[in-house]
Amino acid sequence: MSDYERMVQQFMAALVARAGGVDATVALIGARLGAEPSKGSISKRLAGQLSWPIEEVWALEDALGDAPVSRWRGRALPEEGAKVNLLQALGASSRETGEAQGAVMEMIAGEGSKERALKELAEAKEAIEALIGQVEGSRRG
Incomplete structure (x- = not known):
C-alpha cells in the first residue's frame, strides 16, 4: 500500500466511524450516488484490500459535511x-x-x-x- 493509499484509508476509516459504521456508510454513499456499494467492498476498503473510488470519497465527505481527503489533496495544488x-x-x-x-x-x-x-x-x-x-x-x- 502506498503512502497515498494509507492516508486516504486512514481518513476514510475516520469518516466511516463518524458516519456510524459500514451500514450507515453504505446508505450515505448510496443516497449520494444513486447506487449503494456493497458492505463487503466497504469492509475491504477499510482493511486496505481495495482502494477507495474518488466518487465514494466525495460522496461520504459531502454527506458528513467534512472533506479531509479533499483538503489534504488540495494542499498539493497551486495557490x-x-x-x-x-x-x-x-x-x-x-x-x-x-x-x-x-x-x-x-x-x-x-x-x-x-x-x-x-x-x-x-x-x-x-x-x-x-x-x-x-x-x-x-x-x-
Whole structure:
C-alpha cells in the first residue's frame, strides 16, 4: 500500500466511524450516488484490500459535511485558493474604504454624522487588516 493509499484509508476509516459504521456508510454513499456499494467492498476498503473510488470519497465527505481527503489533496495544488482569498480581501477592502471615504465626505458637507463616518472607518480598517493578513499569509513574493 502506498503512502497515498494509507492516508486516504486512514481518513476514510475516520469518516466511516463518524458516519456510524459500514451500514450507515453504505446508505450515505448510496443516497449520494444513486447506487449503494456493497458492505463487503466497504469492509475491504477499510482493511486496505481495495482502494477507495474518488466518487465514494466525495460522496461520504459531502454527506458528513467534512472533506479531509479533499483538503489534504488540495494542499498539493497551486495557490489558486489563496489567490481567490486575496482577491476577495482586496475587493472587500476597496469597497469598505470607498464607503468610509463617502461617509467622511458626507460628514464634511454636513449631510452625514460623525458616528456613521467612524463606523465606516472602523469597517474599512477591519477590511484592510484582513487584507494585510492575507498578504502576510501568502506564499507569493
